[in-house]
Amino acid sequence: MVNIPPGITHDGPMVEVASGGVEHDWIKYEKVKEYTNAFVILNDQKVLLGLKKRGFGVGLWNGFGGKVDPGETPAQAAVRELEEEAGITAPLRQCGTLFFVENTMDAAFNISVFCAYEYSGTITESDEMRPEWFSIPEDLLPRTNPLTTVDHGDNAAALPPIPLSKMWADDEFWMPAMFGRRHFVGRADFGVDNKMIKWWFGAAPAATGDSV
Ligand SMILES: Nc1[nH]c(=O)nc2c1ncn2[C@H]1C[C@H](O)[C@@H](COP(=O)(O)OP(=O)(O)OP(=O)(O)O)O1
Numbered sequence: 001m002v003n004i005p006p007g008i009t010h011d012g013p014m015v016e017v018a019s020g021g022v023e024h025d026w027i028k029y030e031k032v033k034e035y036t037n038a039f040v041i042l043n044d045q046k047v048l049l050g051l052k053k054r055g056f057g058v059g060l061w062n063g064f065g066g067k068v069d070p071g072e073t074p075a076q077a078a079v080r081e082l083e084e085e086a087g088i089t090a091p092l093r094q095c096g097t098l099f100f101v102e103n104t105m106d107a108a109f110n111i112s113v114f115c116a117y118e119y120s121g122t123i124t125e126s127d128e129m130r131p132e133w134f135s136i137p138e139d140l141l142p143r144t145n146p147l148t149t150v151d152h153g154d155n156a157a158a159l160p161p162i163p164l165s166k167m168w169a170d171d172e173f174w175m176p177a178m179f180g181r182r183h184f185v186g187r188a189d190f191g192v193d194n195k196m197i198k199w200w201f202g203a204a205p206a207a208t209g210d211s212v
Pocket of ligand 1: 035066111169170
């Protein structure tokens with residue numbers, strides 16, 4: 001039986017993929033705010049990230065997203081934010097859910113994470129984000145995944161690898177599940193200086209033949 005933290009709901013079987021900071025209690029929160037985060041992944045080899053130019057998480061690379069507006073579904077917000085921040089549209093599907101609690105904020109973030117494997121339009125820098133492609137390093141992508149495809153003429157290996165040291169600390173724990181196309185959920189609690197103090201991440205069990 002997996003010990004899933006408060007704030008997380010999921011359907012279907014789930015296995016733990018990472019956990020830590022066990023000496024802390026989960027931080028209490030009063031409200032939950034809805035956010036989105038969207039990733040475009042091509043050929044299972046490269047991912048579009050944006051450098052946050054202002055506001056929350058400034059200076060960090062991340063997917064594209066923001067607050068879900070009143071009257072919007074998370075899926076609608078995800079499409080709108082990807083268009084506003086990167087200038088493109090994509091057939092986004094929800095691939096995971098993340099829950100973040102900061103000890104200085106009364107509201108927790110519930111982030112619906114979306115993925116697409118194609119896009120249309122021209123990638124364009126916005127006031128909020130500078131988009132750039134990064135290669136997905138071997139250790140973040142289970143190469144035995146039967147879904148992994150061969151890259152035809154689009155040389156992802158020449159791109160810089162995902163800049164994990166300039167991303168949120170939680171990303172390295174759930175990204176392998178995302179790149180392995182396994183539905184994932186997780187929670188991370190943050191203390192001072194955006195330091196992660198307790199975390200738990202789970203994913204749908206790997207398909208037979210996967211390396212993780
Ligand atoms: N610990 C964390 N790890 C992570 O990978 N993404 C996180 C994160 N904490 C927040 N995010 C993401 C969710 C969302 O995509 C983004 C925060 O959204 P924004 O700062 O763009 O929201 P805003 O309040 O500015 O909303 P908008 O004005 O609607 O864009 O950061």
